[in-house]
Amino acid sequence: MSSVPIAAEQEPGTTVTLLEPQGGSGLVRRTVLPGGLRVVTETVPGVRSAAFGISAATGSRDEDSAHAGSAHFLEHLLFKGTTTRSPLEIAALLDSVGADHNAYTTKEHTCYYAKVLDRDLPLAVDVVGDMVANSVLDEKEVETERGVILEEIAMYEDEPADLVDDVFAAHFFGDSPLGRPILGTNDTIRALPRERIVEQYRDAYVPGELIVTAAGSLDHDLLVEEVRKVFAEQLAAAGDARPRRPRVGGPAVTTYGGTVVESRETEQAHIILGSEGVVRTDPLWQASRLLSAALGGGMSSRLFQEVREKRGLAYAVHAYHIAYSDIGTFQIYAGCLPEKADEVIGVCREELAKVAESGITEEELRRAKGQIQGAMVLGTEGTNARMGRLLSHELNYTRHFSVDEELARLDAVTIDDVAQVAADLTSKPRALAVIGPYEADRVF
Numbered sequence: 001m002s003s004v005p006i007a008a009e010q011e012p013g014t015t016v017t018l019l020e021p022q023g024g025s026g027l028v029r030r031t032v033l034p035g036g037l038r039v040v041t042e043t044v045p046g047v048r049s050a051a052f053g054i055s056a057a058t059g060s061r062d063e064d065s066a067h068a069g070s071a072h073f074l075e076h077l078l079f080k081g082t083t084t085r086s087p088l089e090i091a092a093l094l095d096s097v098g099a100d101h102n103a104y105t106t107k108e109h110t111c112y113y114a115k116v117l118d119r120d121l122p123l124a125v126d127v128v129g130d131m132v133a134n135s136v137l138d139e140k141e142v143e144t145e146r147g148v149i150l151e152e153i154a155m156y157e158d159e160p161a162d163l164v165d166d167v168f169a170a171h172f173f174g175d176s177p178l179g180r181p182i183l184g185t186n187d188t189i190r191a192l193p194r195e196r197i198v199e200q201y202r203d204a205y206v207p208g209e210l211i212v213t214a215a216g217s218l219d220h221d222l223l224v225e226e227v228r229k230v231f232a233e234q235l236a237a238a239g240d241a242r243p244r245r246p247r248v249g250g251p252a253v254t255t256y257g258g259t260v261v262e263s264r265e266t267e268q269a270h271i272i273l274g275s276e277g278v279v280r281t282d283p284l285w286q287a288s289r290l291l292s293a294a295l296g297g298g299m300s301s302r303l304f305q306e307v308r309e310k311r312g313l314a315y316a317v318h319a320y321h322i323a324y325s326d327i328g329t330f331q332i333y334a335g336c337l338p339e340k341a342d343e344v345i346g347v348c349r350e351e352l353a354k355v356a357e358s359g360i361t362e363e364e365l366r367r368a369k370g371q372i373q374g375a376m377v378l379g380t381e382g383t384n385a386r387m388g389r390l391l392s393h394e395l396n397y398t399r400h401f402s403v404d405e406e407l408a409r410l411d412a413v414t415i416d417d418v419a420q421v422a423a424d425l426t427s428k429p430r431a432l433a434v435i436g437p438y439e440a441d442r443v444f
Contacts, residue, residue: 007038007243024403031224035235036208038243040390042215050121050216051387053113054132057244058204061107061177069184072105080141082134118217129230142194160435164270168433171260208241215386250326257429269341269436276428277328287417292319293368294360356426359419
């Protein structure tokens with residue numbers, strides 16, 4: 001399907017087939033409406049549900065420092081009433097059909113979704129579409145939700161196992177969009193004016209910046225018409241706008257090594273050791289995933305065996321890779337008793353040095369492939385996951401991949417590919433973030 005254009009280059013008013021119903025995927029089609037709104041669906045045979053989502057192609061990294069948290073703030077407000085529905089009516093309609101509905105904000109996009117019985121898909125389109133297209137952003141609701149978000153920040157800061165991710169990011173990426181928390185801070189949320197939220201809504205929630213995705217028991221053409229009706233006014237105002245291009249590449253991102261310690265009277269020390277990884281479009285992306293699985297992805301992984309099973313130093317230890325359009329991070333997390341932190345960090349550094357020097361074994365590679373492939377296939381059995389795959393492909397790549405293609409890409413990774421990724425880790429700045437009962441200048 002390499003000849004299929006990306007959405008930005010597809011002729012408005014046309015429909016193209018992105019994937020045929022084979023290779024582990026259903027029929028995937030995309031329609032670009034005049035005005036730039038795209039609708040991407042996957043028909044999944046044999047199910048009675050449908051997952052529907054509308055996503056804005058902007059997230060927290062698109063904010064400036066003075067308005068950090070505005071994308072997430074806006075996400076909250078879209079549930080707070082439209083020109084024709086109150087917040088209670090929105091909630092009651094979705095609850096009345098047993099919908100699994102919510103929203104989330106990431107560094108690079110925001111998504112509103114509902115999973116329903118197939119017969120109720122028109123209702124989900126109408127309600128979620130109305131939220132996105134016709135939000136009123138009432139001033140009173142802004143102030144109410146400001147308090148809710150401040151509570152959410154407080155709740156998050158009470159969870160050091162989660163907070164350490166933000167501590168690491170703030171240190172590693174510095175004062176940049178990737179270094180700032182998605183929720184914003186107490187200061188930025190208190191200072192964020194309604195006018196700025198309205199401005200973001202008007203700029204980021206226009207047809208060309210939105211992506212409609214749906215998967216399950218559905219009719220593509222009927223869904224397109226339902227979406228067209230909901231967004232009729234916005235499409236007319238958008239004129240000849242085209243869909244946003246995938247977020248691929250970008251200027252170099254500055255990173256910082258060294259150690260940051262946040263002093264807290266916690267029962268555990270929470271640790272992240274990380275360095276620069278690969279971007280999601282890098283040919284070695286799959287190799288990086290396999291390295292993280294072999295190093296710290298399961299009970300047979302090196303870190304689990306060395307840190308937990310052999311030494312009993314920690315209950316939780318794992319490795320993972322986070323990839324953006326222009327940079328990635330390879331990270332190891334561990335939670336342990338404060339007095340064991342030095343030893344845990346030492347073992348993690350030692351295992352990183354070992355894989356950098358000699359890579360992993362063929363057996364480790366085989367297990368890692370099986371682990372990731374199994375998890376990927378099992379994770380795509382649901383319609384929510386299928387909808388998420390469509391969104392990821394539209395946002396981040398220039399084409400869609402079938403499940404079988406992704407399995408084949410993992411199968412093609414060699415032990416030399418993994419060794420190259422491992423060796424590259426040692427040439428990049430390495431950072432350490434620790435939350436625990438230590439002095440801020442504690443050396444690890």
